[in-house]
Amino acid sequence: MGGSRQGGVWLTAAFLIALAAPVLGFAAGFGTRVGLIDWRLGYEQLTLVWGWRLAWVSAGAALATVLLAMGDVKRRGLYALVAVLAAGLTLYLHVAHRQALAAHPPVHEAASDWDEPLSFSGVIRGQRDRAGAAPLAISHADTCEQAVFAPTQVAPQAGEAALEATGFTVVGTSPFRIEGRRESFWFGFSHDAVLRIRPGRTDVRVSGREGRPDGGEACRLAGQISTRLRPAD
Structure with a gap:
């Protein structure tokens, strides 16, 4: 016993x-x-x-x-x-x-164009500043092959759909720029995304607010958005 x-x-x-x-x-x-x-x-x-x-x-x-x-x-x-x-x-x-x-490289951003980096609106930059977000990078060239531009001037509605399908909430739309924010379920990590729409080309940028090495999360999200922006073959 x-x-x-x-x-x-x-x-x-x-x-x-x-x-x-x-x-x-x-x-x-x-x-x-x-x-x-x-x-x-x-x-x-x-x-x-x-x-x-x-x-x-x-x-x-x-x-x-x-x-x-x-x-x-x-x-x-x-x-x-x-x-x-x-x-x-x-x-x-x-x-x-x-x-x-x-x-993955110890970065928290991905973009389809680092020669002419996409900029966020004052609203997003203000939110990032108030949240104590990491500074936006100037260049992370060749760190994300998945983030590629769409060789077309997408309609704003198509850009919004691409962001929403990737889990982002659209927070701002104009004829030449669309922005969104995504918050992870666990830990609540946030990513901001911006699309720049120009004649013949649409670029994407995704930036994590926390500035931590994210294991390729920003690259994965940018790649998904890029895939949804490009016209089907």
Whole structure:
């Protein structure tokens, strides 16, 4: 009886440690998303530093939970399953994110024309300034092959549709410039996008407000917009 009770205590301890990394990840992401904590704390410190370390600890605890549950799978198997799924998924997400960061240049912008960079309106620049956004870059040439111009003067309605289909909310439209803003579900990271419409050509620029290495997110978004702007072959 005493051994069974002691085994249950160890199982509970291992199970709770296995859930520590997922709980920290949720708290950091949600807290940053709703503005309870700054993204530098929630993302850079709690997630990239402490969350990464704790993910390995939780993975080890999940393995311990499995071993401790083997003596009574019928009653303890669910604990082992939840621990493995939660800790395993958390570790996988951390590894995938770090691989994405390592595979892309440490930038937060992408554009189809850096020789004549697209400018944002005073409204967007004001919003970025009030939010403490990173300064806009002058050049990130050759960092995003996906961001290419559309060889046509798109109609404003088509530009708006391209932004909206990529998840942006259109915040300003004129005959020669369309702007939008997109906020990620997790952490609430923001990207601004602008389209410049000229005779025979439409360019795109996407800029992250936080100024962090984004693992190619700005490039991916700019590429999706570019694809939707170009006429079908």
